[in-house]
Amino acid sequence: MASIKDVAAEAGLSVATVSRALNGHPSVSPAARRRVLAAVEALGYRPNAVARSLRTDQTRTLGLVISDVMNPYFTELARSVEEEARALGYSVIIGNADERPELQDHHVTTLLDRRIDGLLLSPTDGGSPRMLDAARAGTPMVFVDRWIPGVDVPVVRSDGQTAVRDLVAHLYRLGHRRLAIIAGPAATTTGRERVDAFRAALRAHGLEVPDAYIGQGDFQADSGRRVTEGFLDLAEPPEVVFAADNLMALGALDALRARGLRVPDDIALAAFDDIPWFVHTDPPVTAIAQPTGALGRAAVRALVDRIEGRPGESVTLPARLVVRRSCGEPAPSPSPVRRSTS
Amino acid sequence: MASIKDVAAEAGLSVATVSRALNGHPSVSPAARRRVLAAVEALGYRPNAVARSLRTDQTRTLGLVISDVMNPYFTELARSVEEEARALGYSVIIGNADERPELQDHHVTTLLDRRIDGLLLSPTDGGSPRMLDAARAGTPMVFVDRWIPGVDVPVVRSDGQTAVRDLVAHLYRLGHRRLAIIAGPAATTTGRERVDAFRAALRAHGLEVPDAYIGQGDFQADSGRRVTEGFLDLAEPPEVVFAADNLMALGALDALRARGLRVPDDIALAAFDDIPWFVHTDPPVTAIAQPTGALGRAAVRALVDRIEGRPGESVTLPARLVVRRSCGEPAPSPSPVRRSTS
DNA sequence: CCTCCTTGTGGAATCGATTACACGGAGGAT
């Protein structure tokens, strides 16, 4: 592969001039510039990003460590992150932690070894030592979706509190009183927050959440299935199951179907995180939709701000309730109400 | 960030010895090794991968350019690729081409600029100039899922011919005779192959596919919707719609639902590519499942073989039919038929 | 006792870029 030396030789100039010409430095004569461009063309030269990074101490690369690529929410997030980064002239390297702390650590380490300019993190657990070291060492960093309390890093996330309140009001209006939640891991902020918001919203209606109605999941489909089965085995099973993420909702749907229960007639289902597929499930699932694209873009902007020396602020965007049929009421439509339950 | 020089100073040794100690070179005394390790520990030193890559001319990084991250098939592929690569000591940088040739080119270019050791490609179109140049220049490369005829690069893919034959037999047995297909872009091999396999399978039953029953899609949901609407507007609409990928199947499902048609009673639906969500749609979708994980792993192994100087062979794995309810027959299960539609 | 080989170590070149500094020549001011 041709190097800058080859270009210099071909153009009959020094490497310094070639470099300057290629980087748009002002003090290069038009004639020299032309010769450089011609040589570049002739040799099919492309600058070696590795060498450039070593010298300039910047890679123009962002690292993104997400908890689970197979989760459509994170896929969409990754996509919007890459788009915005590209628009700002950065590349993105994605690391998939698969909800496993040691994998998360592995990715943080290799990304740091590669001297990425900044790190976008959606921490799996309470924060690994590597991550905390990096934060302390001043590596530009932004948390997205989830975060770690007590670490001084901007957080870009979505606030589901209002949406959860809307959801609970919706459920209450439909006559549901026994509401259960499949929670995420307590080590994650989103795991805790969603339970808290749920409990607070219920309390506003004078309802309490018994411990038996809080199932411990891990944001994966299997745990949704398992927890739902536990709910159904209760002497007094809940009337509604609210899953704290979309994969657990999927697991719950499986479990309900396996027992031959009809949704929403026998039991209602709702989920945090809206995804395109929820429109096509049987029945379509009522969900709380995060502004995923906006979240990804805001996170990248905050991170790039940090990298380029600007403040880089935390952002919180509101989530919103999307009503479909899984809780018993048809999605808002002009047609008259069909149901005539006693 | 501490460099090897700092470690050398701290340990009272030369950088050469430090480098040797860290790379397991035999001629380093146990005493020196101990001091190096102690210094590394004390300084929290991590080798700079950028500098190492420049010197050794290898990045231990693979590039993966896929056509669409939001497509669960490719997400799963990316995941298995990353896993296998990690097991072999490589990282993966994913580029999402979004079915857009110019984006694909952009990613190939930046990946090459970063001097990745090898490239895994699922080409969007007939192959961009950059890609062809790279192949000719001897960049280790492997095509996965799709490929470009006439380019001397190993191909790791799945053969759907048998599965398509099984599908058509299944449909025929159910009494369907008017079968339509939503094809992928003719520029992609998978786009063409699936149509050819479909046509051949029909011919084996003495059936022809009229041109009107071959709709041109682009592997995106919207095109599935559009093409399906076209089918339904025909004087004699098909009895079955077969979508050449999962997203177009989703679009088709939308279109059918929008017209108030019941699947499979009014019209049957099948898809190429099986994904977890097809179990949960209404109705569950009969699909042709590729061995995605095995495909990703085989592709990485072939690529790493090439990189490390071994041959690196093409691999073709069989796909298989997964029957669910969307074509009219319940998935094989011991339970009696519950439904009693008039 | 001298030579030769082995072992462990250090000095310095190298990878491919960027960039501080030096320098020669052209042109303007005095």
Next chain:
DNA sequence: ATCCTCCGTGTAATCGATTCCACAAGGAGG
């Protein structure tokens, strides 16, 4: 004519690793 500025260019240092080569010390063999 002399001096001072710019302008365009080249030389060389630098980034952080790896690795070739040289070399010193010590043991074995003659």
